[in-house]
Amino acid sequence: MTTKKSKDSSCVFCDIAKNLDKNEELGILYRKSDIFVVMNRYPYSPGHIMIVPNTHEQNLENLDAKTWEHMSSLVPKAVAMLKDTLNCTGVNVGLNLGKSAGAGIEEHLHMHLVPRWEKDTNFMTSIANSRVYSVDFENIYQKLLKIKGKYLDT
DSSP, X not given: OOOOOOTTOSOHHHHHHHOTTOXXXXXXXXXXXXXXXXXXXXXXXXXXXXXXXXXOOSOGGGSXXXXXXXXXXXXXXXXXXXXXXXXXXXXXXXXXXXXXXXOSSTTSOOEEXXXXXXXXXXXXXXXXXXXXXXSOHHHHHHHHHHHHHHHTOO
């Protein structure tokens, strides 16, 4: 699984949108003609997923209304999936629009859903500028993939 851009592209999310036959390799949990849901390869916390439009668009105000509605309609379903599957006690949901807002990939907007638990950060984040996860990325992906139909395909 990867969220790295290919040598032929300037956008990692456009690469994912084009690779219709590599869902598992790319960490795709859900895919439709206008959007996809993908695991974040460099997560803030285990189970961090993103809802991404297939359209290469930086500005939310320029995104097609139907695509935005589809993205938004998945949020409560994806939150329920994360809470039920990962037993998280909270979920951060949001968009970082533009570099000054903290966007790591500012040229293609995307929505983050970040599972959270009480006291889920530790001294490693503060002292070593590193995050430590006690759960394997691939295991979380497979766990979410097994039950995603109950939440995202409805």
